[in-house]
Amino acid sequence: MSILNLFKGKAKPADRFERLLRPHIDTLYRFAFRLGNSREDAEELVQHFLTRIFEKLDQLEAIEKPAPWLCRGLYNLYVDGYRRSAREITLFNQDEFDDETAVQEETPFRQASNAESLNRIDTALQQLNQDQREVVLLHDAEGYTLEELSEILQVPLGTLKSRLYRARTELKKLLVMEPFSEPRRVTGIKR
């Protein structure tokens, strides 16, 4: 037994938990945000998830790459919670605020991009079904591969691929249908 293992055996569960989880909190928060589009909801979901998995510390320590396992657990909790509390009003869903009240919350990420285009794609994203929205955001915005998402979401690769492609096609259609002048309708599409 190495010295490291000796120390590992003596470490308190709280310390082991913190050491193991701390590097993954940001990943979990980002993943959660992509699911619900609300900082408050994302933080609450991560909190709820961490509280539940503390008792699975031993199991977690045995996993070589915990990130997919953690994201899968978080996603399962989200799906479970979403189905049970679909009636919840999300206070910080930015779409529900008028521009004046939303400015403060949105400033950090909106300043860096074209607010008009983002508003438009937000509106378009709301037209997608939940499955399509999740995969297109996690793949195209967050950078997960389809293989990673297949493992995390427990959905066959082919199904995910189909959802992703349909989501993009639908988004493209929705954005092109916007009643704005042609050159301004979507920033970033080169014509």
Add this chain to the structure above:
Amino acid sequence: MQDFVDGRLAGDDTEQVSAHLEQCGACRENYQDILGVIELLQQRRVPPASPGFTTAVLERAIDAAQPPRGRRMPYMAGGIAASFIAAFVLLSMMTNPAHPTAQVVLIGNQVQTIKVAIESAHPVDSIRMTIDVSDNLEISGYQDQKVISWNTRLEKGTNIIALPVSAIARGDGEINARVGLNDREKVFKIKTRYRPLEKVRRDIRLLAWAGSGPERRDTL
């Protein structure tokens, strides 16, 4: 095409698609449109979590997993329980004629999520929800606003609003949750009581000390 966009094609296929795109305007436009959609999605960034979130979320998860401490720290156990129970305010929209009032204890300047549950006997398509807080309180993410307002709807049954609030100054405070429907308005009041963090810690120390006396050992 989408496989090509994602770089999922083998070398030969990639070359063939590339060659086709050079010749076919319609496919080239489709390709550029998909790239444009992806580019827009990538601009849709994730706002940073609240300051100190990583540490706070780990601490709370660890605290929640600790076994009950029994009589050693009765104030702390009671205080935490009280803050969670009081923070979940169940309010009936239809049955209470006066302004329903609940009380919440805010500890120090920590952000606490106060959940307001509004019970509605019927679905309501469009309501105006307004939250206002007293000067010594702050809604997380809306530091300079004492009043926020938005349109939403109520489903039949329980509708929950999660409200992250912290105290920015000592003293009692008040949160009003106003539900407006046409020209009618229902106001739910939440009174807040401030308890300094250092006082909570001192109480815990005193109780831990008191609990270590012979009387306590006799009872064990």
